[in-house]
Amino acid sequence: MADPKGSEMSINQVARAPDKNDDGDRWARLVFDGINSAVSGLSEMVGQEVSVESLNPRQEDATRVHDLLGGPETLIAGVYLGIQGTAPGQLLLAFEPATAFKLIDMLMMQPEGTATEIGEMESSVLGEMGNVMGAFFLTVLGDNTDGQLLPTPPLVINDMAGSVIDAILAQMMLEADDVMAVETKFGTADMQIEGAFLVLPSTALIDLALRERSAA
Amino acid sequence: MTVEIAETVVVGLGQLYVKKSPSILVCLGLGSCIALSAYDPSTKAGGMAHIVLPDGTGRTDQASPKYATSAVPLLLSEMERQGANRSRIVIRMSGGAKMAGTGALGAVFKIGESNIEATRKALADSGITRIAGADVGGSHGRTVKLWLDTGRLAVTASNREQIEL
Numbered sequence: 007m008a009d010p011k012g013s014e015m016s017i018n019q020v021a022r023a024p025d026k027n028d029d030g031d032r033w034a035r036l037v038f039d040g041i042n043s044a045v046s047g048l049s050e051m052v053g054q055e056v057s058v059e060s061l062n063p064r065q066e067d068a069t070r071v072h073d074l075l076g077g078p079e080t081l082i083a084g085v086y087l088g089i090q091g092t093a094p095g096q097l098l099l100a101f102e103p104a105t106a107f108k109l110i111d112m113l114m115m116q117p118e119g120t121a122t123e124i125g126e127m128e129s130s131v132l133g134e135m136g137n138v139m140g141a142f143f144l145t146v147l148g149d150n151t152d153g154q155l156l157p158t159p160p161l162v163i164n165d166m167a168g169s170v171i172d173a174i175l176a177q178m179m180l181e182a183d184d185v186m187a188v189e190t191k192f193g194t195a196d197m198q199i200e201g202a203f204l205v206l207p208s209t210a211l212i213d214l215a216l217r218e219r220s221a222a
Numbered sequence: 223m224t225v226e227i228a229e230t231v232v233v234g235l236g237q238l239y240v241k242k243s244p245s246i247l248v249c250l251g252l253g254s255c256i257a258l259s260a261y262d263p264s265t266k267a268g269g270m271a272h273i274v275l276p277d278g279t280g281r282t283d284q285a286s287p288k289y290a291t292s293a294v295p296l297l298l299s300e301m302e303r304q305g306a307n308r309s310r311i312v313i314r315m316s317g318g319a320k321m322a323g324t325g326a327l328g329a330v331f332k333i334g335e336s337n338i339e340a341t342r343k344a345l346a347d348s349g350i351t352r353i354a355g356a357d358v359g360g361s362h363g364r365t366v367k368l369w370l371d372t373g374r375l376a377v378t379a380s381n382r383e384q385i386e387l
Binding site: 068069070072077078079080081086088161162163165166167168169170171172173174175176177179180183 | 234235236237250251252253254255274275281283288319321322330331333334362363364365380381
């Protein structure tokens with residue numbers, strides 16, 4: 007059933023050369039390119055092919071955003087990055103804790119099952135991964151707009167999804183009760199890694215993305 | 223014999239509910255937000271507000287219960303409409319965590335402390351001088367559940383045992 011408040015878009019629809027005059031398509035195309043770039047950064051880091059499984063840009067009631075992460079009480083390992091520069095926004099990379107442990111083991115080249123909790127070292131590894139993905143994503147957005155966009159240093163938070171995201175949403179609810187959220191699922195072919203990459207842009211960031219880039 | 227099944231009401235971000243026994247009110251996965259609960263043991267009416275921000279000064283929706291400054295008077299007046307007497311209302315609050323945050327992101331996560339302060343001030347401004355129970359601050363998420371048949375209020379967190387206020 008179609009969601010009256012949102013539009014679900016498959017990767018193929020996004021990738022099929024959208025109409026340049028359509029704002030939704032321009033935003034979706036930029037996000038798609040950015041997220042593909044971010045996921046390719048993750049692939050390089052873990053040494054495995056990771057691909058985007060679904061990409062859903064949608065207008066979402068702020069009070070429902072935690073549902074995109076499995077519900078408010080779902081335990082997640084989240085890496086939060088603010089977007090700073092020409093226009094603000096927020097990025098959240100979220101994994102189930104078991105997936106985060108697998109990623110940490112891969113990145114630290116240690117046997118699977120070694121990481122069992124998120125301590126200082128593990129937080130640092132996840133943060134670095136978020137940093138790479140955020141930087142790759144924002145480079146694409148910046149290169150295709152007139153903006154200078156940079157990620158803040160990452161914050162790793164391991165707790166209930168609702169508690170991880172409510173302070174972030176509080177910032178966004180100062181602008182509006184509906185937020186533009188981009189829900190992305192990515193993973194490896196053997197499902198070893200599955201995660202969500204949430205893009206929560208400010209109104210200013212969407213405006214920036216929708217403006218045609220001025221001639222150099 | 224008729225058995226009344228308790229309805230569980232999830233109080234989402236920025237929402238406020240006032241119900242009568244045997245309902246159960248719950249705020250799930252609180253971080254910086256506050257679950258402000260009110261309960262009248264005599265009428266078994268109870269309410270819960272899920273406060274997101276300290277105040278909405280200058281905003282068109284400043285009367286929304288998402289702000290501490292408006293949630294407190296709204297909760298108290300709704301309780302009174304349900305027959306509660308203000309002098310009997312038991313107030314408890316939980317949440318207001320600072321989940322993380324130093325450097326550039328510190329301000330984002332400082333909102334929990336501001337929510338605690340604003341809620342306490344709004345309660346005092348409404349003549350509520352006694353908070354019967356509080357579990358606030360820290361750096362962990364919480365789920366808060368209030369049973370209106372007994373007034374029991376439990377706070378669960380991912381990193382510790384359940385506590386009751």
